[in-house]
Amino acid sequence: MPRIFSPGTLPRPRLAVQAGLWTAVAVFLGAALSRLLSFSGSTFSDLSFSLFWPPAGIGFALVWRYGLPGLWPLALGLGAWSLLSYYQVPLVAALAIVASCTGPAVGAWVLRRLLQASPVTMPERRSGVRDLLAFYRIEVGIAAPLSALIGTLGFKLGGLFPAASALDVFLAYWLVDAIGGILFAPALLTLWQENIRPRQWLAALDRPTLVAAVSIALALTLLTWNGASDYATALAYLYFPAIAACAMRREAATTGLTLIATAILILSAKAFSTMDAQALRFAIFQTALVLLVAAAFGQILQAIAADRRAAYRKLARQAELDNVTDCLNERGFLTAMEHSRRERARRRDGRGLFILGVENLESAGHLVGLATIADFERELAARLRAADDLSAVARLQPGVFAALLPFGSPAAVEEAFLRVEAGFRRGPLHLAGNGTALRLQPLRAGLYVPAQAQETLDEILIALREALSEAALKPDRRVLPEPVSRHQADTRRAHARRIEAVRAALGEGRIRLLAQPLVANRPPAPGAPLRHDFEVLVRVLDEGGNVIPMPEVIAALTQRPLALELDRAVIEAAFAHFAAHPEQLARVGKCALNLTGASLSDPDMLPFIRDRLRAHGLPTAPFAFEITESQAILNDQAASDLLLGLKALGCRIALDDFGTGLATYDYLKRFPVDYVKIDGSFVKDLESSPVDREIVASIVRVAHRLGVGTVAEFVHNPGVLRWVTDLEVGYSQGYALSPPLPLAELINGPYPESSAAPSSVRTAPLSA
Numbered sequence: 001m002p003r004i005f006s007p008g009t010l011p012r013p014r015l016a017v018q019a020g021l022w023t024a025v026a027v028f029l030g031a032a033l034s035r036l037l038s039f040s041g042s043t044f045s046d047l048s049f050s051l052f053w054p055p056a057g058i059g060f061a062l063v064w065r066y067g068l069p070g071l072w073p074l075a076l077g078l079g080a081w082s083l084l085s086y087y088q089v090p091l092v093a094a095l096a097i098v099a100s101c102t103g104p105a106v107g108a109w110v111l112r113r114l115l116q117a118s119p120v121t122m123p124e125r126r127s128g129v130r131d132l133l134a135f136y137r138i139e140v141g142i143a144a145p146l147s148a149l150i151g152t153l154g155f156k157l158g159g160l161f162p163a164a165s166a167l168d169v170f171l172a173y174w175l176v177d178a179i180g181g182i183l184f185a186p187a188l189l190t191l192w193q194e195n196i197r198p199r200q201w202l203a204a205l206d207r208p209t210l211v212a213a214v215s216i217a218l219a220l221t222l223l224t225w226n227g228a229s230d231y232a233t234a235l236a237y238l239y240f241p242a243i244a245a246c247a248m249r250r251e252a253a254t255t256g257l258t259l260i261a262t263a264i265l266i267l268s269a270k271a272f273s274t275m276d277a278q279a280l281r282f283a284i285f286q287t288a289l290v291l292l293v294a295a296a297f298g299q300i301l302q303a304i305a306a307d308r309r310a311a312y313r314k315l316a317r318q319a320e321l322d323n324v325t326d327c328l329n330e331r332g333f334l335t336a337m338e339h340s341r342r343e344r345a346r347r348r349d350g351r352g353l354f355i356l357g358v359e360n361l362e363s364a365g366h367l368v369g370l371a372t373i374a375d376f377e378r379e380l381a382a383r384l385r386a387a388d389d390l391s392a393v394a395r396l397q398p399g400v401f402a403a404l405l406p407f408g409s410p411a412a413v414e415e416a417f418l419r420v421e422a423g424f425r426r427g428p429l430h431l432a433g434n435g436t437a438l439r440l441q442p443l444r445a446g447l448y449v450p451a452q453a454q455e456t457l458d459e460i461l462i463a464l465r466e467a468l469s470e471a472a473l474k475p476d477r478r479v480l481p482e483p484v485s486r487h488q489a490d491t492r493r494a495h496a497r498r499i500e501a502v503r504a505a506l507g508e509g510r511i512r513l514l515a516q517p518l519v520a521n522r523p524p525a526p527g528a529p530l531r532h533d534f535e536v537l538v539r540v541l542d543e544g545g546n547v548i549p550m551p552e553v554i555a556a557l558t559q560r561p562l563a564l565e566l567d568r569a570v571i572e573a574a575f576a577h578f579a580a581h582p583e584q585l586a587r588v589g590k591c592a593l594n595l596t597g598a599s600l601s602d603p604d605m606l607p608f609i610r611d612r613l614r615a616h617g618l619p620t621a622p623f624a625f626e627i628t629e630s631q632a633i634l635n636d637q638a639a640s641d642l643l644l645g646l647k648a649l650g651c652r653i654a655l656d657d658f659g660t661g662l663a664t665y666d667y668l669k670r671f672p673v674d675y676v677k678i679d680g681s682f683v684k685d686l687e688s689s690p691v692d693r694e695i696v697a698s699i700v701r702v703a704h705r706l707g708v709g710t711v712a713e714f715v716h717n718p719g720v721l722r723w724v725t726d727l728e729v730g731y732s733q734g735y736a737l738s739p740p741l742p743l744a745e746l747i748n749g750p751y752p753e754s755s756a757a758p759s760s761v762r763t764a765p766l767s768a
Contacts, residue, residue: 027077057184095154187256531589680714
């Protein structure tokens, strides 16, 4: 049942004159129908009362919805009926109008104050069951008794029903007024709220429940006529499961209308089938109570079902919302794309998708603070939601937003894309916090989905992400919308097959370990022991024993479980090799093993390394672990825990690709790094680039002051080797010194010697 008894806020809706006149007609007809279904017996020949009183419920609903101005249709309709029914007793007519207006007005006023005083005033947190029970208390305890009191006073003052006691009249009035209020008020408010017109009421009735009610009424009548009135009364209880089934299956409006129709049917059958006047009073009272409780039972079940559906919808909605920006998340965006797919098919028109990414936003987190990043993303989301050409804005991941562009032709979608991305075309986005100011580049891309596109939603979303990755390679950092194609889907499926090939290779242990030496650029100190320092590299093999190209392996490692599996496989293979060949381990100064970003956030990685070292009986000193700078920064606390744990074991830590992230020097200050590997992008052009030479020199100066070793990557010719030596980089790695070799071949080979010119400068060993 909808939240029909919400306290609401002023102003209330205004009751139009025409609608009020029709309502007055409905009140008149309801009162007339009630009197047609009234009954009397010889014992109470002067006491004829209705089975129910619809004006009680209609009046309550009018006052609740429209306030006191809603009483005029009720007074008009009742006035017309009272003049026709009690024209000989004007006092009774007047008090009948006052009674039917006063009870609903006071009841609605008290209920509204009660709900407004409730601590739970937010509509989305209210309970339909709680509000309905409050309505029952007010209707049965205040509205109906007040109407009954005034009505009884009128009847007695008017000289009607002299043989009946005032208590009899009061109880009868109270019962029929309460039944009318409980049956009609919730149903009428629901019909208004759901905007169901009177001409739709008959179609809204629940036919199976109607059939059940007709069957109960016929059986009840036959049993009563045959003298089995006790069985007939018991049969009335079958109304409960019929109403329960309707309430759980159908909407609130259908349940309300069906309750009115079936209750009138069964109550009338019981009244007119009871021939014994002496038993009539008790039989009607008993059956009326049964139907009253059954009606309340059905309404409460309906409210429970409605509350449950509302809770499910709220949970489903929350599951589709991003908790940082209140935009949609990826799940919510897929739901919006599904709705868009249906609309595309209906309109036979294509639609565009827009995606925005901010480069290095995650990496900036520990420089400016997570709160600053969250505020930045909320501001970015607000800008996107404010764009006229976008809908269903979603945050797919930190720094990546997607949205739907309008329907239309490819040209129209491209125009909309250009209007949206114009606001991000003027340059980098500025981000400041913790005393640090950063400039981040926005990436923009689009995709056009034709009306008859056959790709799945997941394939379309992958294509959208691929377009964003392509934008990072463009000079203007954008990719205009292009139609999603079957070729793209085939390419993605081929990519999926490659991922599966890498997964199968790791599962079957099809990897080969290679090693590339780290060679000292200066001769070691006299008497220092010669050892092999090297980085372990891995090659993944297919089923035929051929090497799977590294770009395919790297692409597969975007799957976090595969990255973890590869790291563990390489660590286990290296440890097993040295456990089987201790003589080779004696020739090792430092064996560097790589850890991917997935391992940095894996709480089980440190225990795994510790356990495997113990299982193979290996010392910890010969081993180092390389982590790339950008990956470490993405998980600051997890990386710190892992690095400190490895240091406590006695291993060394290397920072790979140094200089490419946002937190280069800050990272050196905050984490226990033993040596850095200067990224090859700064090394390969040292012969021709003064800027690169200055960058490398500055890295070396800072590293020396912090007591951190240095390694130059991508030393591919003698000229570059001479430069890194002159710049006092400690070690070199690259094809100018040695290509990657099988692990055993490198260790059993001669110790490497620097090809640089002799110098008085000595290089400290990495294994020191």
